[in-house]
Amino acid sequence: MESYRIALAGNPNTGKSTLFNLLTGLRQHTGNWPGKTVIHAEGEFNHKDTDFTIVDLPGTYSLYSNSADEEVARDYIIFDKPDVTLVVLDATSLERNMNLALQVMEMTDRVIVALNLMDEAKKKGIEVNSEALSKKLGVPVVKISARNNTGIKELLDTVHEMALGNVPTTPYRMTYSADIEAKIEELSPKVRQMIGDEFPIRWISLRLLDGDESILNSLNDYFRRERKKGGFSNVSVNATT
Ligand SMILES: Nc1nc2c(ncn2[C@@H]2O[C@H](COP(=O)(O)OP(=O)(O)OP(=O)(O)O)[C@@H](O)[C@H]2O)c(=O)[nH]1
Ligand SMILES: [Mg+2]
Structure with missing residues (x-):
């Protein structure tokens, strides 16, 4: 059977590659995206007897067309249509990170938000009500610490369920003027x-x-x-x- 495809999106420095490395270990290959000088990292992992291919997208603050990085991330989500896009947010600066999450949710409804760096947030006394956030955003929100390997099982269970089509979402859609x-x-x-x-x-x-x-x-x-x-x-x- 073909494996499900997962994309990791998020601002720079939110721990995407840390999560990617944790999940794939040595089962990864890197190169360039076709026609671009942007690193392409792809890897494999297995969860609940199911194969997943995961792509570590370049970190970006938006998904417009300001840079090759943004174009790569945008085009992958739109044209390659991953089964799940995992938006990795830095829990210590949620407000700044939310912009990208909202953009991804305008592009696809197969989104899971991973609140990373929860260990750091805890140290700083930042509490996040992930249930309330999930309700507001209309997609699953899972707290993790990629560096400490916490919350990863719950995250993968959610990824697995969404890939199977068992997690209906109602992504928050921005209303403009x-x-x-x-x-x-x-x-x-x-x-x-x-x-x-x-x-x-x-x-x-x-x-x-x-x-x-x-x-x-x-x-x-x-x-x-x-x-x-x-x-x-x-x-x-x-x-x-
Ligand atoms: N405290 C803490 N640090 C983390 C966690 N996850 C990642 N980091 C650290 O955050 C820094 C950035 O992590 P990366 O995985 O390189 O971030 P990235 O999102 O891949 O960054 P770009 O590739 O630039 O977009 C590194 O120093 C990591 O060790 C975490 O859960 N807790
Ligand atoms: Mg990275």
Whole structure:
């Protein structure tokens, strides 16, 4: 059987690679993402007799198109559609970290939030009500310390259940100002008509409204690849670059 695919996303320095190393040990390989000078790290692990492939995405503060790192992380979530995206947050600076979590939740509903560095948070007297946070965000939230190997079993149990499709989520979706919402509503059907329903239409519409041309390029690359494979007939999106 093919293994389930997990992506690790998060701000820089939140412990993604520490978690990645803990889970995969020596079962990992690194290289570059195709066409980019961004490190690609992928590894394997097994939990409950189930195989998982996990990708350690570059740490980013957002998933717009400010850097090759952001493009890589964004494109993996949108086009490779991992079974679960694990957003690793630094529990000692949740407010700053939340921005990325909210962005990922606009792109996919298969999200689990891992609150990492809980040991450090405890030392600093920071308490986090993960149940309340989970309710608010509409996705599972699990407290961990990757460095101390705590909370990892519960995290993997949750990953496993979500990969099997047993964890329904209702990711918190940002509401924008009335005029932006009206524009999204106007644009979304057109975007859907062009690229189909398998992508996060609302999120892509927002990016287009923001003038993000890099997402157009990535869509074109995707459809070009699919055409070569014989999957699509003739979809193309016009990028001006
Ligand atoms: N106290 C504590 N430190 C941790 C924990 N997890 C990771 N760290 C430390 O945090 C630092 C950053 O960890 P990394 O795993 O490199 O973080 P990263 O998210 O991969 O960073 P980028 O690759 O830059 O995005 C390292 O010094 C880790 O040892 C934890 O649970 N508790
Ligand atoms: Mg790292």
